[in-house]
Amino acid sequence: MGNSLHNVITQAEQVILGKPHQIRLALACLLARGHLLIEDLPGVGKTTLAHALARSLGLQFQRIQFTSDMLPADILGVSVYQRESGDFKFHPGPIFAQMILADEINRATPKTQSALLEAMEEQQVTTEGITRPLPSPFFVIATQNPTYQIGTFPLPESQLDRFLMRIQLGYPGEQAERGLLAGVERREIVSRLIPQMEAAELLALQQQVKQVFVSPALLDYAQAILRHTRESARYVHGLSPRAGLSLLAAARGWAFLDGRSAVIPEDVQAVLPGVASHRLQSVQDVQISDGDKLARELIEAVAIP
Amino acid sequence: MPASVGTVRIAELEPAMQLNTHLIYGLLICVLLISIPHAEHLPFWVSSLSVMLLVWRTYLAYCNRPLPPRWLLFAVMAGSVGGILIGFHTLFGREAGVTLLILLAALKLLELRSARDATVVIYLACFVIITGFFYSQSMLTALFMLATLTVILATWVHLQSGTLALRPRLRIAGILLLQAIPLAFILFVLFPRVEGPLWGLPQDAYTSSGLDDRMSPGSVGKLALSDAVAFRVMFKDHPPQRDQMYWRGPVLWDFDGHTWTQGRGSFKPPQLDSLAYPIDYTVTLEPQNKNWLFALEMPTQISIPAAMTYDFQLRQNSPVTSRERYSAHSQLGYRANAEEDPRQLQRALTFPYNSNPRAQQLAREWHNNSTSDEAVISTALAYFNREGFHYTLSPPQLGANEIDDFLFGTRKGFCEHFASGFVFLMRAAGIPARVVTGYLGGEYNDLGDYYIVRQSDAHAWAEVWLRRRGWVRIDPTAAIAPARVELGMAAALPESDSAALPLMVRAQSPALINVPSWLVNVRFKLDALTNKWNLWVLGYNPERQFAFLTRMGMEEITWQRMAFAMMAGMALLVGFFTLLMLRQLTVRNIDEVQRLYLKFCRALAKKGIVRETHEGPQDFAARAAQIKPQFAPAIADITARYAALRYGQSDAMDVNGIQALRRAVAAFKL
Known part of the structure; x- marks a missing residue:
């Protein structure tokens, strides 16, 4: 692992106190070229985390605050008539950036949500018949309020699936909270963060992550997990093949962050709650926050072959 | 301190094991499946009570309501036991026992509180499933029970595993059953069979359907509507012509104007000479709850203990209550009792003198106008042939003088009418005669190379005694409907009647091609399969076991040796499966x-x-x-x-x- 990546983690840990695991998960997700969904109550540091990561990774950053009256054009951009030249000129929307923070994505209407999600999937935007590529690398970190809160349009399963991982931050620990309350305002710290790498370097790291080795023994384990979700009566649906691919990609990212050139079962177990919790639904209709618990049950139910 | 301990205990007990709703549905299905085969013979109130209990339980599970209190269940229970006691006068025996078990299973579902109760229901279901064999042992029953057992096992796996989905559950149950098959096979083949009442089913397990030892107008015709199998025959060499396939059954002597019965008395032992056309065959007789056996006229040898009566019937000491298999040797050409006791002949001439005056009159005329008994017989047959008689399954009602009414009035009848009328005429004309009942013909199953004789092949014919020729078979039906003898019943009956016949009987006739040939083929295949099942599964008695084991190379077959071989085989199999499982558990991927x-x-x-x-x-x-x-x-x-x-x-x-x-x-x- 490059030194710069280590610095990114260190910087982020200074901003988000007491959440090293979540920071590493978020980074692993970015390294695996996946989009990240952070779900939690307002005010636990979702936006700050996204912002800190963007600053440290040296990416162009755009924040889109989703509201219920937002239209797709507000994200993608719009063509405006030029009186001087007599033709239309495209004004790119906020989505034309390397890192997008889609804040409170579930407050927008499904129409607007799907405009963003389409861009995430295709890495390009098509308006008025013209297709325009998005910058590379392209990340979306979306935050979402718990769906039981007022004024939310929950993302359907098919769109949740577009996110490689979903993580939760949770309340900070006793000590971390003390540091937070006593320290400087977070926004100030973020604005002072120094970029630790450039976009090109990040692209190279992503290529390296792809090279992380997955052995047949580990594939056995991954398949055992998938099979269990499909055979068990505990879940409404088993994990899809796409979820299986995501699991391996995220595990590669995690192994890379740990400085290993091969994936071991612990890597899979570390990312499994993030990868599986938004894709699994318990048969007994429990709250979404129990997705993590489901994933931990899953880990304990599957023996490592 | 003690108080708090007490409350904790109660709190632990009550909601203890909340059984999964799906598991409860599974148990409900199990109990339903084991009850279905009994539905037709359970008393109506039991069936409806069971259904009510099951519906009640389903409703409770669906709405997640609490179970009924114990006193209520106890009341239902007491009522059921009382009902059974009133209905059957006992709690034991086949009917009462099965009824009680089914009600208990349904009631147990209503106190399903813990995993232990669920286990009890599953064991009870496994037990009740066997009772189906008290009523039917057909292949279909066995298949249904196998399916039921799979469901029970899958439910049991559900109880044990908790979270497994339906499909893997069924798979595990299937694997369990598959593993059990070789074990069951070893037990089946080697378990020492003991002949005796231990294995037999109670007398009431058999209903008799088939020929009776009495005959009145309509009694044979009734059988023609049943395509139940009477027996199956496999000929050693060439089968005889169809018109020679007279399967002899009860011989009837005494006539009271309406009914022919066997009568009593034997004066002279049976005697056969001038034998010709020998034929060997094996009969598999379905249980009929009657003493007699069927053989081609006239049998001379039979492989099982049976006595030949004075009128050439084969009889056993006890009724045939299980499928009986015997080989027999018959001579199609014979002279039977050429020297007959005069008292016997006197019996064969007796008839109620004050009835049927017109028939008596006619017979006397024939007698006076003829030179010989043979001439009288041909006159009678010619009479049947020419005077507009009809062969039909649905003859009209007959009046007080039945024979007169038939001969001069309706002139429509089935074989028993003709046999009865003919014998009456013969006796009135002074020729000793008697009625013989049995079966005629049979349907060839080319897939199994054997003949099926069904109840619908039941037939009645006549025998007359002629000087120097003994008892001679005369089939008056042949005079009216020769096709009945040569082709079978369906061909002989008019179109309107044959529609009433069972499908299989109709299918036999080449003249009526209104049954698709593939259907006939399927039925033949099924019957061939049923025959194999009867022979090898149900009919696997001590003799067959002995024969099979000898053929397998086992010498000196004693029950100790069989038991030893059985245990050894079981140990080997269980060991093999254990090794297989251990391999899967631990040795997998052992690089x-x-x-x-x-x-x-x-x-x-x-x-x-x-x-x-x-x-x-x-x-x-x-x-x-x-x-x-x-x-x-x-x-x-x-x-x-x-x-x-x-x-x-x-x-x-x-x-x-x-x-x-x-x-x-x-x-x-x-």
Whole structure:
């Protein structure tokens, strides 16, 4: 692992106190070229985390605050008539950036949500018949309020699936909270963060992550997990093949962050709650926050072959 | 303190095991499935009560309502037992026992509180399933029970595993059943069979359908509507002509104007001479609850103990209550009792003199106008042939003088009318005659190379005694409907009647091609299969067991040897399955690297540090190192080597790496 990546983690840990695991998960997700969904109550540091990561990774950053009256054009951009030249000129929307923070994505209407999600999937935007590529690398970190809160349009399963991982931050620990309350305002710290790498370097790291080795023994384990979700009566649906691919990609990212050139079962177990919790639904209709618990049950139910 | 302990106990007991709703549905289906085969013979109130209890339980499970209180269940229970006692006068025996068990199973569902209750229901279901065999032992029944057993097993797996989905559950149940098949086979083949009442079913397990020992107008015609199998015949060489296939059954002597009965008395033993056209065959007789056996006229030898009566019937001492198989030898050409006792002949001339005056009159005319008995017989047959008689399944009602009414009035009848009328005429004309009942013909099943004789082949004919020729068979039906003798019933009956015949009987006739040939073919195949089932599964008695084991090369067959062979076979099979399972459990993927790592884990496990099955190597190493810090470096070293070999990109055949790991594991001593 490059030194710069280590610095990114260190910087982020200074901003988000007491959440090293979540920071590493978020980074692993970015390294695996996946989009990240952070779900939690307002005010636990979702936006700050996204912002800190963007600053440290040296990416162009755009924040889109989703509201219920937002239209797709507000994200993608719009063509405006030029009186001087007599033709239309495209004004790119906020989505034309390397890192997008889609804040409170579930407050927008499904129409607007799907405009963003389409861009995430295709890495390009098509308006008025013209297709325009998005910058590379392209990340979306979306935050979402718990769906039981007022004024939310929950993302359907098919769109949740577009996110490689979903993580939760949770309340900070006793000590971390003390540091937070006593320290400087977070926004100030973020604005002072120094970029630790450039976009090109990040692209190279992503290529390296792809090279992380997955052995047949580990594939056995991954398949055992998938099979269990499909055979068990505990879940409404088993994990899809796409979820299986995501699991391996995220595990590669995690192994890379740990400085290993091969994936071991612990890597899979570390990312499994993030990868599986938004894709699994318990048969007994429990709250979404129990997705993590489901994933931990899953880990304990599957023996490592 | 004691008070708090008490409350805790109650709190633990009450909601204890909330059984899964799906499991409850599974148990409901089990109880429903085991009850279905009994529905037709259970008293109506039992069936409806069971259904009500099941519906009630389904409703409670669906709405997640609490179970009914115990006193209510007790009241229902007491009422049921009372009802059974009133209805059957006992709680034991086949009917009452099965009824009680089914009600108990349904009631048990209503006090399904814990896993233990569910287990009880499953065991009860497994027991009740057997009782279906008290009523039917057909292949279809067996298949249905197999399906039911699969469902019960799947429910049991559900109870045991908890979270498994339906499909894997059914798969496990299927595997369990498949594994049980060889065991069941060994038990079936080798379990010493003892002949005796222990294995027999109670007398009331058999209903008799078939020929009776009395005959009145309509009694044979009634049988024509049944396509139930009476017996199956396999001929050793060429089968005889169809018009020679007279299967002799009860012989009827005494006539009271309406009914022919067997009568009593024997004066002269049966005697056959001038034998010709020998024929050998094997009969598999369906249970009929009657003493007689059927054989081609006239039988001379039979392979099972049976006596030949004075009128050439084969009889056993006890009724045929289980499928009976025997081979017999018959002579199609014979002279029967050419010397007959005068008292016997006198019996064959007796008839109620004050009835049927017109028939008597006609017979006397024939007698006076004829020179010989033979001439009288041909006159009578010609009379039947020419005077507009009809062969029909639905003859009109007859008046007080039945014979007169038939001969001069309706002139429509089935074989019993003709046989009865003919014998009456003969007796009135002074020729000794008697009625013989049995079966005529049979349907060839070319798939199994045997003949099926059905109840619809039942027939009645006549025998007359002629000087020097003895008893001679005369079939008056042949005079009116020769097709009945040559082709079978369906061909002989008018179109309107044959529609009433069972499908299979109609299908026999080549003249009526209104049954598709594939259907006939399917039925033949099914019957061939049923025959095999009857022979080898239901008919696997001591003799067949002996024959089979001898053919398998077993010598000196005693029950001790069979029991030994059975135990040995079971032990071998169970051992084999155990090995197979152990292999799957532990030896799977046991490449060298994994083997060494597992050895390392065992070494730690001996010190109480057991790796969880889901615990990755690094997590485990960290935990172990925490407990045994002095070995941390060795543990880390072995784990790193193992992870590199198993998960790393290193060559799988990295001999040096494996060597190093082996040395490290060997050196690892706690």
